[in-house]
Amino acid sequence: MRRLQVACACFLGMWMSVAAYAHHSMEGFDRDKNVTLTGTVKQFKWANPHSWIELEVPKENGAVETWNIEMTAPFVLIRAGWRASSLKPGDKVTVVGHPQKSGEPGALFVSVTLANGSTLTDRPPAATPAPAK
Numbered sequence: 001m002r003r004l005q006v007a008c009a010c011f012l013g014m015w016m017s018v019a020a021y022a023h024h025s026m027e028g029f030d031r032d033k034n035v036t037l038t039g040t041v042k043q044f045k046w047a048n049p050h051s052w053i054e055l056e057v058p059k060e061n062g063a064v065e066t067w068n069i070e071m072t073a074p075f076v077l078i079r080a081g082w083r084a085s086s087l088k089p090g091d092k093v094t095v096v097g098h099p100q101k102s103g104e105p106g107a108l109f110v111s112v113t114l115a116n117g118s119t120l121t122d123r124p125p126a127a128t129p130a131p132a133k
Contacts, residue, residue: 030100
């Protein structure tokens with residue numbers, strides 16, 4: 001009975017680690033390419049483990065395609081100057097991201113340019129160099 005319990009515990013541990021690795025894998029995105037999308041924010045999900053932007057992008061034929069832009073965790077975005085209110089439904093933005101390899105309308109977030117021209121990324125602002133003495 002003890003061997004069965006140990007075997008089950010080992011199997012469960014391995015299964016959970018594989019699931020966690022797969023969840024955080026970026027293999028589904030083509031990090032050698034960028035896609036630039038201009039559209040309207042449908043929803044901004046400020047959530048762990050990843051925030052998301054749902055972006056409605058008009059197509060050439062007049063239809064609207066919803067893109068899901070995967071971002072990093074809120075604590076990382078906060079360090080880069082983000083707030084939960086940084087994007088709101090209806091905001092007109094331009095998003096740059098690494099597209100999904102599958103061709104589905106989704107991307108890994110790189111940056112967003114707001115209507116006022118300011119740009120947000122997931123990187124903290126560069127430190128200002130000290131003046132030369």
